Amino acid sequence: MFSVLENQVGSRLLFPGDERYEEKKKVWNTAVDKKPAAIVVCEKEEDVIVAVQFAKENQLSISIRGGGHHVAGFAVWEGGLMIDLSQMRQVTVDESRQVALVEGGATLGDIDLETQKYGLALPTGTVSETGVAGLALNGGIGYLRGKYGLTCDNIVGARIVTADGLAIDVNDQSYPDLFWAIRGGGGNFGVVTKFEFALHKVGPEVFALDVMYDFKDAKEIFQKAQAFLAQAPDEAVSINLTVTVLPPAPFLPEFLHFKKVVMLLGVFAGDAQKGEAVLQPLRELAEPIIDHSGVTPFAAYQKKLDQMVPDHVRVYGTSLYFDQLTDETIEQILNKVDNAPAPSILVQLWALGGKMNQVPFTATPFAIRDAKFVLLVDCMAMAGDDDVCKQWIDSVYGGLLPFSYKKASYLNGIAENEEATKNAFQENYDRLVEIKGKYDPENLFQHNHNIKPLK
Numbered sequence: 001m002f003s004v005l006e007n008q009v010g011s012r013l014l015f016p017g018d019e020r021y022e023e024k025k026k027v028w029n030t031a032v033d034k035k036p037a038a039i040v041v042c043e044k045e046e047d048v049i050v051a052v053q054f055a056k057e058n059q060l061s062i063s064i065r066g067g068g069h070h071v072a073g074f075a076v077w078e079g080g081l082m083i084d085l086s087q088m089r090q091v092t093v094d095e096s097r098q099v100a101l102v103e104g105g106a107t108l109g110d111i112d113l114e115t116q117k118y119g120l121a122l123p124t125g126t127v128s129e130t131g132v133a134g135l136a137l138n139g140g141i142g143y144l145r146g147k148y149g150l151t152c153d154n155i156v157g158a159r160i161v162t163a164d165g166l167a168i169d170v171n172d173q174s175y176p177d178l179f180w181a182i183r184g185g186g187g188n189f190g191v192v193t194k195f196e197f198a199l200h201k202v203g204p205e206v207f208a209l210d211v212m213y214d215f216k217d218a219k220e221i222f223q224k225a226q227a228f229l230a231q232a233p234d235e236a237v238s239i240n241l242t243v244t245v246l247p248p249a250p251f252l253p254e255f256l257h258f259k260k261v262v263m264l265l266g267v268f269a270g271d272a273q274k275g276e277a278v279l280q281p282l283r284e285l286a287e288p289i290i291d292h293s294g295v296t297p298f299a300a301y302q303k304k305l306d307q308m309v310p311d312h313v314r315v316y317g318t319s320l321y322f323d324q325l326t327d328e329t330i331e332q333i334l335n336k337v338d339n340a341p342a343p344s345i346l347v348q349l350w351a352l353g354g355k356m357n358q359v360p361f362t363a364t365p366f367a368i369r370d371a372k373f374v375l376l377v378d379c380m381a382m383a384g385d386d387d388v389c390k391q392w393i394d395s396v397y398g399g400l401l402p403f404s405y406k407k408a409s410y411l412n413g414i415a416e417n418e419e420a421t422k423n424a425f426q427e428n429y430d431r432l433v434e435i436k437g438k439y440d441p442e443n444l445f446q447h448n449h450n451i452k453p454l455k
Contacts, residue, residue, distance in 0.1 A: 002038055005054045009047055014039040024084055025076050027065070028129075031314040031386060032073025036063065036082040042105075043087050045159070045167055045193045052191060053165035055081045056444060063447040064191055067107055067131020071317040071378070072415045074134075074187070074447045083191060085133065093118055098199045099156060104133045104192045111197075112299040121202035121298060123148045125412075126240065126265075128303045129311065136195065138186050138411045138449065139366050141374065143302070146237035146354030147269035148200045152183040152366055153359055157196035160189065163440040167193070181435045184366030185425075186411065187448040188432070189439050203298035207268045207275030209282055210292040210304070215243065215260035215337075217286035222330050222349070224285045225264070229372075234354035236278045239266040243337050243347040244308065251307070258343060261289065267301060308346060314381040316393040319413035320404040321371035325349075329403045333375065336396050341388045344380035349373050367426035371405045376413040411449045421449040 006013045014021040015038055024039050037060065040051040055062045061080030068075040068086070076082055085105035091114040092101045100115055100122060109128035115121050123144035125135050132140075132151070140151020148154065157171035160178070170179045181189050213221055222241065229237055241264055248257040264282055268275025272295045283291055322329060337347055352371050361369040368374075377396050381389040397414075401407055409420040422429050429451070436443075437453035446452075 001058060005038075005040070005050065008050045009040055012041040012043065012047065014041060024065075024086075025082065026312060027068040027073045027075050028311055028313075029071055029073050029315045030312050031316065031381065032076065034073070034076045034078040036076060036078070036080050039082040039084050041084045041087055045161070048083060048085070048161045048191050048193055049165055049167055051081060051083050052161050052163070052444075056163065056165065056442075061447065062444055064187055064445070066105055066133035067129065067135075069127070069130045070134055071315055071413065074416075077447045080447070085191075085193070088193065091115070093120065093199070095120070100197045100199055102132060102195045102197060104194060106132050108132055108135070108302065112302050115199055116204050116297075116299045119201060119204055120199040122151065122197045122199055123154060124151050124302075126302070126305050127309050128306055132195070133192055134187065135412060137182055137184070137192065139184055140412075141350060141352075141356070141410065143238050143267040144200070144202065144269050145352070145356040146234045149355040149359060150184075150366060151197075152364055153356065154198040155183050155195060156198050158182060158192050159194040161191040161193060163190065163442065163444040171196075177435050178439060181365060181432060183364040185432050185435075185451065188436055188445055188451045190445065202269060205272060205295050206298045206301065207272040207279065208293065208296045208301045209239065209264055209266040209268075209279050210294075211264050211283050211288050212290045213262045213264070213286045213288055215262055218243065218262050218334055219330055221262050221264075221285045222325055223327075225282065225351070226325050226372075228281050229351050229353060232353075233278065235268050235270040235275065236266070237351055237353040238269070239264060239282065239351045241349040241351070243345075245343045245345060247344070249307070256289070260337075265304060267298065309378075314386060314389075315378050316381065316386075316389045317376070317378040317413055317415065318393050318397040319377070319409040320375050320397065320400050321352075321368050321406065321408045321410065322373045322375065322403065323371055323405040325373060326403070329400075332400055332403060336377075336399065339392075340379065341392050342379055342382060342385055344382070346376075346378040346380075348376040350376065361426070362428060365425055365428045365432055367428045368406065368408050368410075368424065371408070374410045374413075375400070376410065416449065418450075421451070424449070
């Protein structure tokens with residue numbers, strides 16, 4: 001069956017048993033281990049076009065690999081055709097227009113490396129090895145969200161291979177309905193081979209918050225941080241509160257090994273000297289264990305969390321939004337942390353506000369525009385711990401759902417969940433169903449937080 005496709009892409013078509021196949025089918029979350037029938041390692045847009053056409057003609061399921069970093073492992077699917085974009089990573093900056101042209105396989109680190117040469121940045125996420133495509137298509141919450149919005153808010157154009165196997169340019173003038181849909185509606189509408197992103201003046205050095213407190217002070221820290229955020233300027237509201245158990249890593253002093261801590265991380269998106277003064281209260285919420293806050297290269301700080309999110313681990317994760325952190329909500333979250341079944345947990349509360357919450361909720365599919373926090377919880381399973389870790393993650397979601405904002409989740413941080421998908425899009429869901437029916441009526445692109453077309 002695959003001979004036709006092999007004639008078109010040659011050795012870039014990989015099959016089970018091939019050493020390169022085994023490497024390419026690996027995703028960040030090794031709890032997901034699926035075996036596609038074949039993998040097309042794309043080097044150019046034409047490879048994507050022939051792969052989509054072949055899959056459609058042969059009724060093969062398609063999965064799309066950008067960075068392969070989603071907790072659900074959507075990049076790989078059993079018995080389907082994986083379209084691998086990981087070789088398509090070129091980033092080109094047009095300094096005069098302050099835009100970047102970014103191929104669909106690029107990582108956040110690829111973008112920072114190029115854009116920071118010009119003192120420019122794209123609001124992205126917080127782990128540099130993440131693929132920008134999946135991140136941007138589902139939102140994109142990072143350290144610049146308060147000042148410059150979400151990654152999806154900064155998409156000004158895209159090149160998309162549709163379910164018909166056609167490559168089209170999409171922007172606010174060309175296919176405006178599809179342009180609306182890709183800014184938060186996920187990978188439901190085609191394969192994005194190239195993005196055009198708006199860039200902003202940031203760096204190359206910024207004032208970065210990097211302070212660590214003892215977990216025993218967590219409740220007080222959460223309360224005081226929330227009070228600070230209520231009056232903070234847009235440049236200072238993109239703060240991440242992270243609870244974790246520190247690993248016995250050589251880069252940490254021995255007294256911190258296996259210690260449960262609260263970390264506050266964030267970037268002041270403006271003048272570094274002003275940022276130090278504005279963020280100072282967050283360095284005095286309790287007695288710090290360590291305070292490494294200071295002026296630092298923006299691109300380096302973007303990699304700060306990489307070592308806490310190692311590649312190829314077994315991960316179970318979930319997410320919910322909150323409109324405020326009541327005492328009861330805080331106690332529920334901290335109780336879940338206290339009862340975690342494994343030492344390797346990452347519980348993050350990202351403060352939301354500023355620019356990302358000033359966009360009308362119908363302007364893009366990303367509908368949660370007035371929540372104050374998003375919770376992201378990951379549990380890394382050791383050998384034999386999968387069931388108990390999954391049960392704990394399910395209990396976090398179920399236990400906190402009644403306290404959440406509109407029962408909605410951030411789709412870049414939750415496994416496949418049909419209810420969560422609908423809740424994330426709120427009133428925008430019906431419009432997405434309509435656009436899905438127009439551009440992908442057969443649901444060729446279904447390995448994502450899927451929007452099913454009406455039959």
